[in-house]
Amino acid sequence: MSAKTLYDKLWDFHVVEDRPDGTSLIYIDRHLLHEVTSPQAFEGLKVSGRKVYRPGANLAMPDHNVPTLRQERSSGIAGIRDPLAKLQIETLHSNCTAHGITEFDLNDKRQGIVHVVGPEQGMSQPGMTIVCGDSHTSTHGAFGALAQGIGTSEVEHVLATQCLIQKKSKNMLIEVTGHTADGVSAKDIILCIIGRIGTAGGSGHAIEFGGSAIQALSMEGRMTICNMAIEAGARAGIIAADTTTFEYLRDRPYAPRGREWDMAVTHWQSFTSDKDAVFDKRFTIQADEIEPQVTWGTSPQMVTGVSGSVPAVDDFNDETSRESFRLALKYMGLVEKQAVTDIPLDRVFIGSCTNSRIEDLRAAAAMVEGKKIARSLRQALVVPGSGLVRDQAVHEGLDHVFRSAGFEWREPGCSMCLAMNEDKLGEREHCASTSNRNFEGRQGYGGRTHLVSPAMAAAAAIAGRFVDIRHWR
Amino acid sequence: MIPFIQHHGIVAPLDRANIDTDLIIPKQFLKSVRRTGFGPHLFDQLRYLDEGRPEMDNDKRPLNHDFILNQPAYRDATILLTRENFGCGSSREHAPWALLDFGIRAIIAPSFADIFYNNCFKNGILPIILDTEIIDRLFREAASQPGLTADIDLTRQSIVMSTLKEYSFPIDDYQKRCLLEGLDDIDMTLKSAGRIDLYEQQRRQAYPWLFNDLHAKTSIAR
Ligand code: SF4
Numbered sequence: 001m002s003a004k005t006l007y008d009k010l011w012d013f014h015v016v017e018d019r020p021d022g023t024s025l026i027y028i029d030r031h032l033l034h035e036v037t038s039p040q041a042f043e044g045l046k047v048s049g050r051k052v053y054r055p056g057a058n059l060a061m062p063d064h065n066v067p068t069l070r071q072e073r074s075s076g077i078a079g080i081r082d083p084l085a086k087l088q089i090e091t092l093h094s095n096c097t098a099h100g101i102t103e104f105d106l107n108d109k110r111q112g113i114v115h116v117v118g119p120e121q122g123m124s125q126p127g128m129t130i131v132c133g134d135s136h137t138s139t140h141g142a143f144g145a146l147a148q149g150i151g152t153s154e155v156e157h158v159l160a161t162q163c164l165i166q167k168k169s170k171n172m173l174i175e176v177t178g179h180t181a182d183g184v185s186a187k188d189i190i191l192c193i194i195g196r197i198g199t200a201g202g203s204g205h206a207i208e209f210g211g212s213a214i215q216a217l218s219m220e221g222r223m224t225i226c227n228m229a230i231e232a233g234a235r236a237g238i239i240a241a242d243t244t245t246f247e248y249l250r251d252r253p254y255a256p257r258g259r260e261w262d263m264a265v266t267h268w269q270s271f272t273s274d275k276d277a278v279f280d281k282r283f284t285i286q287a288d289e290i291e292p293q294v295t296w297g298t299s300p301q302m303v304t305g306v307s308g309s310v311p312a313v314d315d316f317n318d319e320t321s322r323e324s325f326r327l328a329l330k331y332m333g334l335v336e337k338q339a340v341t342d343i344p345l346d347r348v349f350i351g352s353c354t355n356s357r358i359e360d361l362r363a364a365a366a367m368v369e370g371k372k373i374a375r376s377l378r379q380a381l382v383v384p385g386s387g388l389v390r391d392q393a394v395h396e397g398l399d400h401v402f403r404s405a406g407f408e409w410r411e412p413g414c415s416m417c418l419a420m421n422e423d424k425l426g427e428r429e430h431c432a433s434t435s436n437r438n439f440e441g442r443q444g445y446g447g448r449t450h451l452v453s454p455a456m457a458a459a460a461a462i463a464g465r466f467v468d469i470r471h472w473r
Numbered sequence: 474m475i476p477f478i479q480h481h482g483i484v485a486p487l488d489r490a491n492i493d494t495d496l497i498i499p500k501q502f503l504k505s506v507r508r509t510g511f512g513p514h515l516f517d518q519l520r521y522l523d524e525g526r527p528e529m530d531n532d533k534r535p536l537n538h539d540f541i542l543n544q545p546a547y548r549d550a551t552i553l554l555t556r557e558n559f560g561c562g563s564s565r566e567h568a569p570w571a572l573l574d575f576g577i578r579a580i581i582a583p584s585f586a587d588i589f590y591n592n593c594f595k596n597g598i599l600p601i602i603l604d605t606e607i608i609d610r611l612f613r614e615a616a617s618q619p620g621l622t623a624d625i626d627l628t629r630q631s632i633v634m635s636t637l638k639e640y641s642f643p644i645d646d647y648q649k650r651c652l653l654e655g656l657d658d659i660d661m662t663l664k665s666a667g668r669i670d671l672y673e674q675q676r677r678q679a680y681p682w683l684f685n686d687l688h689a690k691t692s693i694a695r
Contacts, residue, residue: 016665016668016669016672017665017668021645021646021647021650022645022646022647023645023647025662025665025668025669027672027673029683030687036503036504036565037564037565039506039507040506040508043506043507043508048657048659050659053669055686056684056687056688057686057687059687064503065504082504084504084505084527085504087504087506088504088506091506102687102688102689103689123687125682128683133564133566134563134564135562135563135564135588149564149588150564150588151564151565151566151569151588151591151592151595152508152566153566153592153595153596154591154595156659157659157662160659160662160663161659161662161666161669162669162673163662163665163669165647165661165662167645167647169587199491199558199561200557200558200561200584200586203558203584203586203587230562233558233561233586233587234587235587235588253690254685254687256682256685260681260682260685261682263680263681263682264680264682267680299491299493320556320557321490323488323489323490324489324490324491327489418500418563420500420501420503420504437493437495437562437563439493439495439496439562440496440518441495441496441499441518442495442500445499445518445524445525446524
């Protein structure tokens, strides 16, 4: 038998049926649902009179549209001021009730961003297929699972059949060798990779991340890497499970127990790429070349190190790229060759499924402790990824550190990552953000996003501009 | 789903790379629980000069007359010509819903983002991939003759421009059939229900933990 990649193995394990037209029916182990991309899928089931195939494989929670102010949340759904958001969140709730699907509702302690909560509950496990109507489902690939974002029609398909019709992707391996410098986080690694391979660099591929710098990461760091595989164009990012993974999962609420745990670990260990497995595409990067990253443009590939500057139009060799560059500069209100550290900042956002876990909050708090945010800032926001992250942070006194420095401490949700609720940028405001997309208008109409790591965002809040955290006190 | 077999329409050139789904349909319009009604907000940030909100009367908003779909020759365009990596970003199917609601039935680009590409086929939209050199030529032709039209024949996988040049495009058999027949793929899949059951039975025996239900336990109020 020929050598297989991790992705090949995950794929093969889940094939229910290969079809003559080149597609396969793939079994789905876990399905996450949220309020924005599911209502039309449930409506579809209703119209066609279909049932949910296996309710116990689903887990739902509202996150995209929820208010993050404690006061607005205190009276539950009834207290949500935006009637459209309220209707969506109510709709999720009634759909889950009608179909017997577990929901962590608005005021459940475990509610939060789906991609933070799934792993936190031990729901995301090695060797599984995991889907959600959200492109950042790639996050769960950090557990050695095949995790992919799907559209609403596919959400309906999974609800109705527990399967997806797919064609296999190609294999890509990204290796990060050596060790990162202090102050360089998982976020910087993935941003740097996207800067090199581009936002379409992984299109049509499942990306496996490997190498010593990836293996050295905690599960939370690995999730940050896989989270942004989609920003590199890949539907799925995967990291082989190892003892770090198993230790993280042990005793989590949805992790297997007892005899099942032992069986599971044996099974999980088989999900690694064979030594001589062939990849269609490879990319290698030295970890020690990576410095803290900052995006300057309107696509995650428009990124540079903190010691760098915005490029010049002549740095691009084709007209389409030059035009994209001009559009981005105009939108961002920056000039050619402007130093990253000279970008003015108006707001800081620490949160999102990329960087709102406890380690992210610790890294940010370490920069902030005993200091005050710059007076020039309009707002600095910390939005924990889940109720459990929030409680842990409170337990460690991090909320106090943030609050004393002048940050607002909020309730969990997607918040300013996509600004569906009230948390958003004003026109022309620059934001240092730990989220994953710097598209035009993403964080608010006319808002200007700079993607960075939690420590970089926190230091920027104190200094009022980007600073190189490797040399900053 | 409406089938796609043949289509004739005006080709609107949207000369921009990496158009993301936030740009196609901004988040403030994703609060709807329906599949329709997104057309008026397609490319909202590019089409209008102000910030759009769901409850607004779009007829009263200031138009960006430079934007291609606002120009008289392209208001009725049903085919979009664009650059690489179209539809990148969020998986929101509201993007193809908005395109379809506006009247777009086909999109021509050198490449598409994976999830968006896939979502098109579920909604009767044909994404056509052509070589970058051909795309360059089409943009030049569109610039020199506004109102360029195209005849698309999915059965033959061919597109004939009003310049009489013909190009063929690739497409998977399955996706082609879905579009041609306007297939409901859930029905198709449920024909394999026996296979799905068998898969579950075998796996349940050997890997029981994969089937542990995600129980609610009791809701933990904060
Ligand atoms: S935090 Fe942002 S990227 Fe993540 S699921 Fe929410 S909106 Fe999407």
